[in-house]
Amino acid sequence: MARKILQARNIILALLIGECVLLFGLYLLLNGPMLFAFAVYALIKNIFLFIVLAYLTYLVETNNMSVADALDVDAKNALIFGGIALIQYDETRNVVWTSDLFKEMNINIVGVKLLEWQPHLASLFEDEDIKVVDIKGKKFEAYNSKETKLIYLKDVTQFLSLQQDYLDQQVCMAYITIDNYEETLENADEPKMAMIQAKSRQVIVDWAYSNGIIIRRFKSGGYLAFFNERIYKKQVENKFAILDTFKEMSRELDEVMTLSIGIGRDSRVLRELDDMASAALNLTYSRGGDQVAVKSGDDNVKFFGGNSDTFEKSSKVRARVIAQSLAGLIKNSSQVLIMGHKNSDLDSFGASLGVAKIAKAYGKKTNIVVDLDSIEKKTKDVVTIVKSDERYKGLIVTYTEAMERINKNTLLIIVDNHKPSLAISSALLERVRNKVIIDHHRRGEEFIEAPVLTYLEPAASSTVELVVELCDYQNVDLNINELDATIMYAGMLVDTNNFKQRVGVRTFQSAAQLKELQANVTQAYEFLEDSYEDTLKKLSITQEAYQYNDYILIACGQEDQEYSRTMLAKASNSMLEVSSIKASFTIGRVSKTMVALSARSAKDINVQIIMENMGGGGHFSMAAAQFENQSIEEVRVLLEEKIKEYLDDRGEV
Numbered sequence: 001m002a003r004k005i006l007q008a009r010n011i012i013l014a015l016l017i018g019e020c021v022l023l024f025g026l027y028l029l030l031n032g033p034m035l036f037a038f039a040v041y042a043l044i045k046n047i048f049l050f051i052v053l054a055y056l057t058y059l060v061e062t063n064n065m066s067v068a069d070a071l072d073v074d075a076k077n078a079l080i081f082g083g084i085a086l087i088q089y090d091e092t093r094n095v096v097w098t099s100d101l102f103k104e105m106n107i108n109i110v111g112v113k114l115l116e117w118q119p120h121l122a123s124l125f126e127d128e129d130i131k132v133v134d135i136k137g138k139k140f141e142a143y144n145s146k147e148t149k150l151i152y153l154k155d156v157t158q159f160l161s162l163q164q165d166y167l168d169q170q171v172c173m174a175y176i177t178i179d180n181y182e183e184t185l186e187n188a189d190e191p192k193m194a195m196i197q198a199k200s201r202q203v204i205v206d207w208a209y210s211n212g213i214i215i216r217r218f219k220s221g222g223y224l225a226f227f228n229e230r231i232y233k234k235q236v237e238n239k240f241a242i243l244d245t246f247k248e249m250s251r252e253l254d255e256v257m258t259l260s261i262g263i264g265r266d267s268r269v270l271r272e273l274d275d276m277a278s279a280a281l282n283l284t285y286s287r288g289g290d291q292v293a294v295k296s297g298d299d300n301v302k303f304f305g306g307n308s309d310t311f312e313k314s315s316k317v318r319a320r321v322i323a324q325s326l327a328g329l330i331k332n333s334s335q336v337l338i339m340g341h342k343n344s345d346l347d348s349f350g351a352s353l354g355v356a357k358i359a360k361a362y363g364k365k366t367n368i369v370v371d372l373d374s375i376e377k378k379t380k381d382v383v384t385i386v387k388s389d390e391r392y393k394g395l396i397v398t399y400t401e402a403m404e405r406i407n408k409n410t411l412l413i414i415v416d417n418h419k420p421s422l423a424i425s426s427a428l429l430e431r432v433r434n435k436v437i438i439d440h441h442r443r444g445e446e447f448i449e450a451p452v453l454t455y456l457e458p459a460a461s462s463t464v465e466l467v468v469e470l471c472d473y474q475n476v477d478l479n480i481n482e483l484d485a486t487i488m489y490a491g492m493l494v495d496t497n498n499f500k501q502r503v504g505v506r507t508f509q510s511a512a513q514l515k516e517l518q519a520n521v522t523q524a525y526e527f528l529e530d531s532y533e534d535t536l537k538k539l540s541i542t543q544e545a546y547q548y549n550d551y552i553l554i555a556c557g558q559e560d561q562e563y564s565r566t567m568l569a570k571a572s573n574s575m576l577e578v579s580s581i582k583a584s585f586t587i588g589r590v591s592k593t594m595v596a597l598s599a600r601s602a603k604d605i606n607v608q609i610i611m612e613n614m615g616g617g618g619h620f621s622m623a624a625a626q627f628e629n630q631s632i633e634e635v636r637v638l639l640e641e642k643i644k645e646y647l648d649d650r651g652e653v
Helices: 002-029 033-081 098-105 119-125 157-168 181-184 190-210 229-237 243-253 268-286 317-331 344-362 377-387 400-404 426-431 461-473 482-496 505-518 521-527 532-542 564-575 605-613 632-647
Strands: 084-090 095-098 129-135 138-145 151-153 171-179 214-219 222-228 258-264 291-295 302-305 335-339 365-369 410-417 434-439 453-456 544-549 552-556 583-589 594-601 622-628
Touching: 084 098, 119 129, 119 138, 138 190, 151 268, 157 229, 171 181, 171 229, 171 268, 171 583, 181 190, 181 335, 190 214, 190 222, 190 243, 214 521, 222 229, 243 258, 268 291, 268 302, 317 344, 317 434, 317 453, 317 461, 335 344, 335 400, 344 365, 344 377, 344 410, 344 461, 344 482, 365 400, 365 632, 377 482, 377 521, 400 426, 410 426, 434 461, 461 482, 461 505, 482 505, 482 521, 532 564, 532 583, 552 632, 564 583, 564 622, 583 632, 594 605, 605 622, 605 632
Parallel strands: 258 291, 335 365, 335 410, 410 434, 434 453, 552 583
Antiparallel strands: 084 095, 084 151, 129 138, 138 151, 171 222, 171 258, 214 222, 291 302, 544 552, 583 594, 594 622
C-alpha cells in the first residue's frame, strides 16, 4: 500500500512540474501580463502542494518504518523463544554478525575466527550436513548455508535430554551364575556349605539392591536380573566391579568361585532380551567364566572381566556324555572327516589322530584333512613320518580330495578350532551339514555355524587332553599304537610349554594314559627340538627384547627375516621365564605378506583379551594374532596401544 502511495506522489509531482514549465514557456513565447500572473500563481500553488506532498510522504514513510520495526521485534522474540541463533561469516570464516540469542547468552564472537571458537564446526564445511555442538552447556544443532554464509543453530538441549532419558529407561536382562558352585559345595562340610551359600548370595543380592537391580534366584547358584540402561552404563563405568568383589569373598572363604554374567540389551522385546542374555551367558561359559558378556540388538558382543584363568573341573561327567554323543554321531555317519586349523601344530594333528582312532574303531571310513602348504614345519615333519608308515595308508588327504568324498551322511569333526576363518577349508564347512567341534580355546564371537555337537572346554590344557578323555569312554578297542600316543603326547607338550603352563590334574592323567599306551617321551621331545640355525634365530629375537611397563617384555624379529610361528611362540615362552615378567610378546614375519604375534602370560594378565582386541584369540595365558600387509613396526605400535588400553581398564599405569 505504501509503495502505491509513493508511486502516485511521483506522478502528481511530475504533473505539477509540467504545469509550471508549460505556463512559463507560454509566457516567454507570448509575453502577456496575464500569463505572467497566472504562471506566478501556479508556481506558488505548486510549491504549496510540493510541501503538502512532502509532508504526506514523511507520514507514509514514518508509518511504514514503524510496521517494519514492529515486525523486527516479533521476529527477534520468535527466534529467541524458538532457541534459534544465526551466525554470519565472511570469506575467511571470520564472524561478522550474530543474532540476538547470542546477546541473551552473553556471547560476543563478532570478529572472532569461527573455527577457533567452535572447532567442531569444521565438518560443516566438508561433508556433514548437521552437527551437534555444545555452547555454554547447551546443545545446538548446527547447519551451514554455504551460499549465504550463514550458520543456523537450533537449541536441542531439551530434546536430547528427553531422548537420553528414554534410552536410559530401556530394559536390560541378565543371567548370573556362580562358576564352580556345585563342585565347591560337594567338597564342603555342612557348616562350610551353609557359609558358602549365605556369603555368595549376600554379595550378589547386596550388589543388586545397592544398584537398583531387580534380582531373583532361579536355581542353585543362578540368578535372573532386570535393570535399565542407566544402571548398565554405571556397571560399565566401574568395569563390573561385582566380579572382583565376588572373587575377594571367595578368597576369604578359601574357595575358587567366580561369576559368569550374560546380559541382553538394546531390544524392546522381552523374548529377544532373554535369548540374547542366554546366548551371552553361554559365551562366558565357553570362555572360562569370571566375566561378563553383553549381547546387544545389533548383534555386537562386548566382554568385561576375564582377569583370572579358568579352573579345572574335577568331574568328568560332561566328558562321558560328550563321548557317548560323539559315538552315536559316528555310528550314524557314512564316513568321517577330521580337520584342524590353518598352520596346524602338533596339538591339532595329535588330536586329529586320536579322533581318527575313535572313528575307525566303529568301522567308519576316516580321513584327516591336511594342507601341507599351511602347516607348521615341525608338524609337517611328523605328517611326513605318518604318511610313510604303512599303518596310516590313505588316512591323510588334501581338502580337495576330501571335497570329492563328501556325501549327505558325512560327519566333519573340527579339532583345536571353532572359528570359520581359521579352518583349513571353508568350503568343507559349507558343504558338510553335520559338524562336531572339539576345542580348548576360549570361545570368541566368531563361531562355526550350527554344529550338531560342541565340546568346548577352555580349562583343558590342550585338545589332545580332551580327546584322550573321550577315548576313555568308548566301548570299543581303539587300537592306539605307540606312534599315535607319541604324537599326541608331543601335542600336549606344545600347548603346555613342556607342562609348565595351563596344567591340572586331568592334564597329567591324560599324559599318564598316553605313557601307558607306549608313548615315546624322548621322541616326543625330539619332535620339538630346534636346529642350531633356528636356535640362533630365536636368540636373535629375544636379545633385542625391551621392557614395557616394568613387567612386560616385547621382542621383534627382523623385517627381512621369516620365522615359524613355533619359533615366535618359543621366544615368548623363554622371555616369560625372566624374573618379575608377567607377560611376553613376540612379533615376527612368517611370510612375505603376513606378520604374526605370539603372546604368553603368567596368571596376572589375560593375553587373550589383548589379542582379541587385535583380531586374534587364544587362552588366558597363551594367545596369538596375525596381520596381513602390515610391517612389524606397525604391529608393535598397535600392540603397545592395546596393552595400554588393557592396563587402563584394569586401573594400572
